[in-house]
Amino acid sequence: MAKRRERGQQTDRGAPRRPQRKLRSQRTSPAAVPKPHPEGERLQKVLAAAGVASRRECEQLILEGRVEVDGTVVDTLGTRVRLATQEIRVDGESLRPPKLLYFAVHKPPGVVSTARDPSGRPRVIDLLPPGTPRVFNVGRLDMASEGLIIVTNDGELANQLTHPRHGVEKIYHVQVAGHPDTEVLGQLRRGMYLAEGFTKIKHVKIKGRKKKSTILEMVLDEGRNREIRRLLARVGHKVQKLVRVAIGPIRLADLPPSGVRQLSRNEVDGLRRTIQQISRREVKRS
Secondary structure, rough: HHHHHHHHHHHHHOOOOOOOOOOHOOOOOHOOOOOOOOOEEEEHHHHHHHOOOHHHHHHHHHOOOOEEEEEEEOOOEEEEEOOOOOOOOOOOEEEOOOOEEEEEEEEEOEEEEOOOOOOOOOOOHHHHHOOOOOOOEOHHHHOOEEEEEEOOOOOHHHHHOOOOOOOEEEEEEEEOOOOHHHHHHHHHHHHHEEEEEEEOOEEEEEEEOOOOOOEEEEEEOOOOOOHHHHHHHHOOOOOOEEEEEEEEEOOOOOOOOOOHHHHHHHHHHHHHHHHHHHHHHHHHHH
């Protein structure tokens, strides 16, 4: 009993207590639990993206009953929400939607596209200005490749850009060993099978020739892992350099390696229009 009293005294003298957790009897019945948003993100991810705390700490906040969605306490993990259309409160304080940010980044070789890297290698997000809120890459480039990557915190646009259904075109300039002939280019256009299934280049043409190599311009509307390198290896031409120069209407242009610039409103609107046009074409085909 003495130990318990001592602990209680230490608590009283220490950091302020957290807001008292609501009793089960005080909470809204299961029938009143907010309906999950079908296009939303997991609640703990939304909280972490807004800078409330780390993902794990946000999960603990939810389990402690300190988070409300549309006036209802949510104390189970997995609920999907949309901050733009739902009211979310943490300890009674309203969570505001983060300002949407859009960047074009020129990823140089040797930089990884992953959000976390146990080896401590430089990441694309490390190239952004200090103090940039939490953002993520739209798609990836392998470590040896370079070129354009879009970085944003707009989850809806990112999903649309990467979803196979939309097929947003990406343009690459690829230097390969040797001189591919017309038959090789035709084979790339006709396609071939990889481990994941059948794949093909939407468009390919010769952009330039060197003494022992050729520069190809290649257009893809899908994004399988190392797809270009694997396809060219199948037809006997090793990739020496690969640069992504465009994603939809966004161009790399003269942005230098490791360079970063914010996309303009017109560029973001252009991305959305591209997605809408592709969606309309898909509807007509079906």
